[in-house]
Amino acid sequence: MNILHENSLSKNSSAKWIDRGYAREDVHSLRLQYVYTPEQREANRRICDASPDEAHRRIRQAAESKNAVMASVMAAIAREFICYQYESKDPAPYGSSRWDLFFWCNDFSNTLHGYGLSGRDYSYFTLSFNSAQTVEQRAAVCERVLQFLESRFHSNPNLEVAVQHSTWYDKRKIEADAQTVQHLLDGRQYAYGSKQGKFIMESGQLLFHPKYARKYNYRVDYLDILAICWELDLTPNTSTVPAQKPMPAMGRQGPLTFPYEKYGSVHPIQLKVSAYMDGNLAIAMHTWENGYAEPWASLTINLDGERGKDCAFIDTNGDADFPVWLIRHGLAIPTGATRRSGYCEYPEYRFRADRLRELDLEGYAEYLALHEKLHSERRHSA
Numbered sequence: 001m002n003i004l005h006e007n008s009l010s011k012n013s014s015a016k017w018i019d020r021g022y023a024r025e026d027v028h029s030l031r032l033q034y035v036y037t038p039e040q041r042e043a044n045r046r047i048c049d050a051s052p053d054e055a056h057r058r059i060r061q062a063a064e065s066k067n068a069v070m071a072s073v074m075a076a077i078a079r080e081f082i083c084y085q086y087e088s089k090d091p092a093p094y095g096s097s098r099w100d101l102f103f104w105c106n107d108f109s110n111t112l113h114g115y116g117l118s119g120r121d122y123s124y125f126t127l128s129f130n131s132a133q134t135v136e137q138r139a140a141v142c143e144r145v146l147q148f149l150e151s152r153f154h155s156n157p158n159l160e161v162a163v164q165h166s167t168w169y170d171k172r173k174i175e176a177d178a179q180t181v182q183h184l185l186d187g188r189q190y191a192y193g194s195k196q197g198k199f200i201m202e203s204g205q206l207l208f209h210p211k212y213a214r215k216y217n218y219r220v221d222y223l224d225i226l227a228i229c230w231e232l233d234l235t236p237n238t239s240t241v242p243a244q245k246p247m248p249a250m251g252r253q254g255p256l257t258f259p260y261e262k263y264g265s266v267h268p269i270q271l272k273v274s275a276y277m278d279g280n281l282a283i284a285m286h287t288w289e290n291g292y293a294e295p296w297a298s299l300t301i302n303l304d305g306e307r308g309k310d311c312a313f314i315d316t317n318g319d320a321d322f323p324v325w326l327i328r329h330g331l332a333i334p335t336g337a338t339r340r341s342g343y344c345e346y347p348e349y350r351f352r353a354d355r356l357r358e359l360d361l362e363g364y365a366e367y368l369a370l371h372e373k374l375h376s377e378r379r380h381s382a
Contacts (some may be wrong), residue, residue, distance in 0.1 A: 221291035273363035279374035
């Protein structure tokens with residue numbers, strides 16, 4: 001048996017957070033797989049030189065052999081530890097701390113399609129530790145599993161066990177200390193997220209105002225607040241500062257975002273409400289992937305004419321999936337109207353007023369005021 005230790009989930013900057021008392025070393029998961037010895041790999045190479053039928057038979061035979069070995073390893077682990085998703089009936093709710101390891105493996109339909117095999121492929125499986133447990137509990141479970149595997153399978157030359165280490169951050173402490181020192185950055189010029197601008201305090205929350213930006217301010221992440229204070233040597237170690245009662249930050253902890261799957265990733269999207277010059281509804285999409293808001297796309301497009309209250313044409317030329325995303329998250333419904341502009345036809349949607357208030361209370365209020373003012377003027381002039 002061979003045991004490896006990997007740190008790909010731990011950022012290079014995690015050491016400074018651990019040194020300052022804001023983070024701790026943690027364990028994320030164990031990866032167990034069947035690995036051939038050099039001699040076995042050479043024998044497998046020779047299989048490729050056999051006839052197609054013989055090679056097909058030997059490959060299936062090897063897959064069944066690997067699966068049998070690793071299935072017995074997992075079965076032995078399940079007898080000693082409480083494993084979630086291994087049996088047909090889970091031993092405890094997912095969100096509880098009463099299970100030790102989360103089991104996952106692939107299926108033969110994915111790993112060896114066309115060889116007549118089905119069901120679980122145990123040749124590679126992972127055991128993730130329970131995030132509902134404490135750091136100490138996860139470390140203890142990890143140590144027990146490794147000791148168990150060493151005692152039972154130390155002579156198995158094909159068993160490879162990789163321990164995936166990670167970093168646990170004390171989010172409550174980080175938030176409390178960041179809110180204590182964030183006033184030190186108020187009014188300071190800084191290059192934040194590759195943009196030049198300055199920090200401003202608003203309603204107890206530190207925001208970043210990009211240079212030349214007319215309206216948008218971006219919320220500064222608590223981790224960034226502390227890191228920037230250390231960088232500027234404004235405080236040697238904020239963990240020594242007694243935490244004060246946090247002030248309200250925009251009515252909730254961070255902005256309300258919705259997941260948007262695109263380009264192979266899931267983007268946390270925030271919607272910002274405003275109005276076009278003619279008073280029609282305008283909605284911009286911002287992504288929070290890096291801990292602060294960045295412009296992502298325009299959800300709406302302004303075409304000639306007066307739109308009804310809370311109505312807007314959706315920019316399906318920018319992304320044809322926008323309408324489906326809106327309906328999925330209960331943000332808007334189609335009115336049935338469409339408008340052609342150039343080579344594209346844009347559908348009109350009516351947004352839910354309660355969701356717009358929830359998403360951007362200030363922006364929505366400004367839109368309503370301008371919409372009513374301009375449309376009222378048009379009615380009186382008609």
